[in-house]
Every structure is written in structure tokens, then in C-alpha cells.
Amino acid sequence: MPELPEVEVVRAGLEPALRGARIVSVTVADERALTxxxxxxxxxxxxxxxxxxxxxxxxxxxxxxxxxGDADAIVxxxxxxxxMLLRGSGAPPDRHERIRLxxxxxxxGDLAVVxxxxxxFGSLAIDPLLPTPDGxxxxxxxxxxxxxxxxxxxxxxxxxxxxxDGAFxxxxxxSRSAVxxxxxxxxxxxxxxxxxxxxxxxxARVHPDRPAATLATRTARRLLADxxxxxxxxxxxxxxxxxxxxxxxxxxxxxFAHSLNxxxxxxxxxxxxxxxxxxxxxTNRSSHYCPRCQRPARLRAAGDAVR
DNA sequence: TATTTTACCTGAGGGC
DNA sequence: TGCCCTCAGGTAAAAT
Numbered sequence: 202m203p204e205l206p207e208v209e210v211v212r213a214g215l216e217p218a219l220r221g222a223r224i225v226s227v228t229v230a231d232e233r234a235l236t237x238x239x240x241x242x243x244x245x246x247x248x249x250x251x252x253x254x255x256x257x258x259x260x261x262x263x264x265x266x267x268x269x270g271d272a273d274a275i276v277x278x279x280x281x282x283x284x285m286l287l288r289g290s291g292a293p294p295d296r297h298e299r300i301r302l303x304x305x306x307x308x309x310g311d312l313a314v315v316x317x318x319x320x321x322f323g324s325l326a327i328d329p330l331l332p333t334p335d336g337x338x339x340x341x342x343x344x345x346x347x348x349x350x351x352x353x354x355x356x357x358x359x360x361x362x363x364x365x366d367g368a369f370x371x372x373x374x375x376s377r378s379a380v381x382x383x384x385x386x387x388x389x390x391x392x393x394x395x396x397x398x399x400x401x402x403x404x405a406r407v408h409p410d411r412p413a414a415t416l417a418t419r420t421a422r423r424l425l426a427d428x429x430x431x432x433x434x435x436x437x438x439x440x441x442x443x444x445x446x447x448x449x450x451x452x453x454x455x456x457f458a459h460s461l462n463x464x465x466x467x468x469x470x471x472x473x474x475x476x477x478x479x480x481x482x483x484t485n486r487s488s489h490y491c492p493r494c495q496r497p498a499r500l501r502a503a504g505d506a507v508r
Numbered sequence: 509t510a511t512t513t514t515a516c517c518t519g520a521g522g523g524c
Numbered sequence: 525t526g527c528c529c530t531c532a533g534g535t536a537a538a539a540t
Contacts, residue, residue: 203534262534281534321518322517322518485513486531487532
């Protein structure tokens with residue numbers, strides 16, 4: 202499932218092919234891929250034809266491609282199963298292909314960018330660019346301090362140099378929700394999904410259901426550090442692939458699935474202590490954790506003060 | 509206001 | 525072989 206590392210792999214793959222490329226034609230094969238776009242498929246096609254892509258940017262799991270003039274951008278979200286694939290000009294349709302952009306790059310020639318999406322949770326849209334409140338660049342891949350309107354309510358991601366650590370720690374301290382829920386809240390920190398939430402919590406030895414506000418400040422900071430190291434390691438390995446659902450722009454899978462310690466390892470021994478990893482239901486999905494390393498509650502004075 | 513639940517969607521895989 | 529059921533889960537809207 203595409204989370205921050207997977208989306209960053211896609212962004213980095215698209216960047217050299219799209220930066221400076223002119224959109225020659227657009228084909229919307231399935232309008233369900235435009236659920237966040239205010240206009241019709243025909244309007245989407247007409248509005249983009251002839252425009253030039255100036256960058257490929259990302260914040261959290263959102264991608265966007267600013268267009269000439271820097272007033273608007275193509276915004277994309279991969280949802281559960283979305284893919285952005287680079288194909289040769291005239292390549293046959295991909296399975297679950299929803300939208301195709303035919304582009305002409307001054308150095309790389311004619312290419313096709315295919316948005317394919319089995320479960321149709323992902324989408325593309327044209328969206329105006331708004332200034333960032335903090336004046337810092339909107340996200341990875343751009344130096345311009347703007348974000349698409351649809352991304353404006355999302356927090357920066359933990360790998361963003363302008364990420365506000367203090368705001369994260371205070372959001373954790375304020376919330377009565379389970380700490381895993383806070384990690385998944387894109388308005389607190391973006392880019393974290395079910396896989397990396399489980400991995401970071403395992404790494405920090407924090408139980409997913411523990412009320413966020415019960416974490417000591419130093420524990421919250423350690424959790425944030427573990428979030429970062431898990432994301433960075435996954436990024437270095439090309440992201441996590443379980444099946445054909447997540448691939449880079451060339452259709453290749455990532456390797457991080459081999460490095461998972463908790464997620465998807467139900468019944469397998471915890472790499473730290475050997476206790477079998479358990480899986481529990483968590484808001485229509487699953488949490489995986491070590492019942493020995495990640496205790497549901499600790500005595501605050503004894504536990505957090507010491508470690 | 510803060511938090512929780514639900515809808516959206518398709519294909520893989522298990523059970524019978 | 526084929527049908528039915530469950531599961532995967534990010535986001536935003538709706539409900540509490």
C-alpha cells in the first residue's frame with residue numbers, strides 16, 4: 202500500500218521524465234479517477250492539453266505537478282492501489298488504466314504517463330496552488346512555497362526539513378485517542394499508513410492502543426525518531442511491496458517487505474524477544490505488535506522516567 | 509469541538 | 525469448477 206516511501210519512489214521516478222515536459226494529449230478512460238476533480242473528464246483533458254509541467258512534488262502521500270505559471274497543479278493520490286507508470290509513446294493500455302498523459306520532454310522525447318488503479322481509491326485533479334503558511338517549500342521536489350488547495354490541510358511529513366517536531370509532540374500530548382490513531386492522522390504528521398505505524402510503534406516499544414496523552418514527552422520524541430528511521434530505511438529499499446499493487450514507475454517492486462518486524466508477521470517471532478507477534482482488529486484494519494515488548498500500559502513514573 | 513464510524517472500490521484467496 | 529465470504533486500507537464525509 203503506498204505510504205510515504207512508496208510515493209516518494211514514484212515521485213523521484215517521475216521527476217526526470219516530467220519536469221519541463223509539455224502535455225500533448227490527455228485521455229480519461231474512467232472518470233472515477235477524477236473524484237476529486239471538480240470538472241468532467243472532457244474538461245480535464247482540455248484544461249491540461251498544451252500545459253508544461255514545472256516540477257514533481259510530494260507531501261506525505263500526495264503528489265502534485267505544478268504547471269506553467271505556478272498558479273495550479275495536477276494533484277494525485279494513489280489511494281490503496283494507484284500506480285503512476287512511465288510508458289513509451291503509444292504503448293498498449295495497462296491493466297486498470299484510468300488516465301493517460303502523453304507528454305513531450307525536450308531531452309527524453311515522447312512518453313506516456315499512465316495512472317492505473319485497481320481499487321479506484323486514488324485520483325487525479327487540477328487544483329489551485331496556495332501559499333504555505335510558514336513560507337517554506339510546499340514539499341519534497343519543489344522549492345516554491347505553495348501547496349495545492351487539497352493538500353493544504355495536511356501536515357508536513359516527518360522527512361520534511363520544515364516539519365514541526367514541537368507541534369507533533371504537543372498533538373500527541375493533547376490527544377485522548379490511541380497513539381496509533383494519532384500516527385495515522387495526516388493533519389498531525391503526513392505520510393504514515395498502517396504498515397509504518399505498526400513498524401514505528403514496534404521500534405519504539407509502544408502499544409498501538411495506548412492513549413497518546415499518556416506518553417511522556419521523551420517517549421513521543423523517541424517515537425517520532427523511530428517513525429523517521431523506519432520511513433528512511435523503507436525509502437532506501439525502494440518501498441514495501443506485497444504484491445503487484447505497489448510498484449515504481451517502471452513496474453518494479455520494492456524490497457522493504459523483507460525488513461518488516463511486526464506488520465504482517467502474525468505468529469512469527471518478534472525479532473527482539475522471540476514472542477509471537479499478535480494481530481488485533483483496529484478501526485476496520487489490523488494492528489500487529491509484540492505483546493511482550495509493547496505493553497498496553499506502563500506505570501508512568503517508573504516506565505517513562507527511566508527510559 | 510473532538511472523536512469515531514462509514515462509504516467508497518476491486519481482486520485475491522479460503523472454505524465448501 | 526464455481527460460488528460466497530472476508531480482507532486489504534487512505535481519505536473525506538457523516539455521525540456521535
